[in-house]
Amino acid sequence: MNEGHDADRYRAPALDKGLDILELLASVDGALTQAEIAKALGRTPNENYRMLERLVRRGYVARNESDRYELTLRLFGLAHLHRPIRRLVSQATPLMRDLAARTLQSNHLAVYDQAGVIVIAQIDAPGYWGMAIRVGAKVSLFNTGSGHILMAFRSAEERAMMIAEHESAPDDEPPDDLEERLAQARLRGYEIMPSMQTAGVYNLSAPILGPDGHALAALTCPYISPLGRKAPDIAEAIAMIVEAASVLSRTLGGQAEPEEAYGAHAG
Template identity: 40%
Template sequence: MPPETPKYRAPALDKGLDILELLAKATHPLSIAEISDGVGRSRGEIFRMLQVLEERDYIARADGDGAYSITPRLFRLGMEQPPVRNLVETAMPVMHRLADEIDQSCHLVVPSQEQIVVIARVDPPGETGLVVRVGHRRPISHSASGYVLLAWQTDETRERWFGMMLEHEPTLKRARIEATIKQIREAGLATIPSEVVDGVTDLSAPVIEGNHAVCALTVPFIERRGARLDMKRTSRALVAAAASVSRELSHGAPGTSMV
């Protein structure tokens, strides 16, 4: 069947959303010409919209006269949703205790379509560590956090996520991912070498609410001489911390699910 025609149209809103969605997926700032090509509209059609979005701080130009990139404003608005705010407020005290115990950083990750996004972090108490900025995104299939989120979903949700992932990455090896998430479920956490930084192992454990993971608690583990805890003990501390957040969510207000 052909796609259903929308009952109402708001051309200006469509135009603005097209621009924001294009910039959100871009890996570098885009010029007016690139935005024009990307949304299939003329420069004249998008010029005023770019001005308004810039004035409202949804997009910005680094030098005031160059290419456009999206700002964290939309992310901050999303963080004000009660489910997200409750999740972060519940997890942060536990994350601070975990970082102090393991002397490493940790961060909290939620799903966002075919990607994961970092919504909170705690820096390591010492002078050495790897931190991941809040708002950082990666494909689900290229992160330990994503594998954990996949591993602890219902079959229906996992199937839907795979559909989105394959749409954006058709060459994805689904069988390999399914074998990996089965191992992760048996182990209770993911232990995967970082795809981004050599010498870092991403440890990630699920925060469970109801029958699925609402987020993943992740430690980018760095092996250091003289460290208080090795990877095995750090993994145990991480799993215990994720379980603690899960318990607190289950006794808190309903409606915190992100899926």
Template identity: 45%
Template sequence: MNAPDTAVKYRAPALDKGLDILELLAAQPAGMTRGEIVRALDRGPSEIYRMIERLVARGYVGRSVEGDRYALTIKLFQLGSAFPPLRRLVAQAQPLMDLFAQDTGQSVHLVTPDLGQSYVVAQASSSSPWEFRLRLGAELDLFTTGSGQTLLAFMTPAQLEHTLNMRGGAEREIPSPLATALEEIRLAGYRMAPSQQLVGVSDISVPVATGGQDIVGVLTCPFLPLVGAKGSSVETQLADCLSALQNTANRIALI
């Protein structure tokens, strides 16, 4: 059963209202008034009021001192961070990612798949004054990003089928040009190509697997050439960075 079919068959209106509020507030750094939430969700004031009060009581939403604005608390972050498989993976990866960033002068982030998309769950900042990095929690499309394509390339058939089913619609099938690119990534063992989102950035992505089979994530370095760096040429810097990233991924998989 895939996600769209499930959404149609099983409905829980009260739960949907609560989730709508949480998702709305997640995009509002300054919070919102109750009236703004009512207008944005196009629902009745009384039903929104009751749901907000329950979310406040359970600690998912906080009320401003003045009492007229509502914003998310840190509780959702705490729940996500407490999820055992993710907590273990990040705990294993973070010190090794920090070491990679220190040694190479490049930033790096760890991406894991979930519900037909992929998400940044850890990142390490470059020791250089200049870097490009993604924020924690950033959602990355599987079809159009280096991290996403690398995840797809190294998924087992069962993982791939489940992931595509979660996407739904026309995206349950991989387009032919992308299928060719995924095969090239599998054969190479990594993906290294210009970023599809930013000019001047080269994405280097390598898989992180457990037991040599199931991919659990991808390490991606958004590579920026460093003027005056050891190794002189950009090609040499890229090769050295790829080697260091592969070594980091292998060490994470062995822990």
């Protein structure tokens, strides 16, 4: 049985009509008349009338005094019921605690959100020393391991958008060799770089990948070389971080490791 036949077999025309209307209204600024909606979707106004009325009654669409239709915030509210960030932190926390115990270093989780890299979870080192970053802190996109990972494992279009959004921040300008650094991080499957904020610290970062292979988040350890203590060296710590990121990616339904990564993780 071919795929086209399967697609026809499981069609739900009424659902398709409703989703088409919602997607159309989400793609335009302002409100549309019933005739404008029909023209954009290639249907007659009567074909959409009942569906529009149901969407209005269920609160997904509003009709204003000019008989124009626009989206309400109901879809926004539904999206926030899912709480993706809360789920990500919940799934990551046990792995991050185990990582801190094994590396004897602190680690944190960061995401890209509205032109910023935001720390959403932080686990302290198990000993009396370590480097911690406050949850909610906004860190550099261009000069941190987390920022590099979040850019490296996105599409070229997304990366260009992220860079463009930071053009208004003159104190956070991209280095001249940024693209080369990101390409190296993609090939390795992780980032390792001296901290641009604190001497003696190395940023070790690995991507949390979604089903499309793009970075959902970055798992980062601000590695401090131990003196006089038996602790994992930097190569061993990298391997542990990459392993933890891979496990978390699988837990969230994403790819276990970047497609372009090669070689030993601790090489």
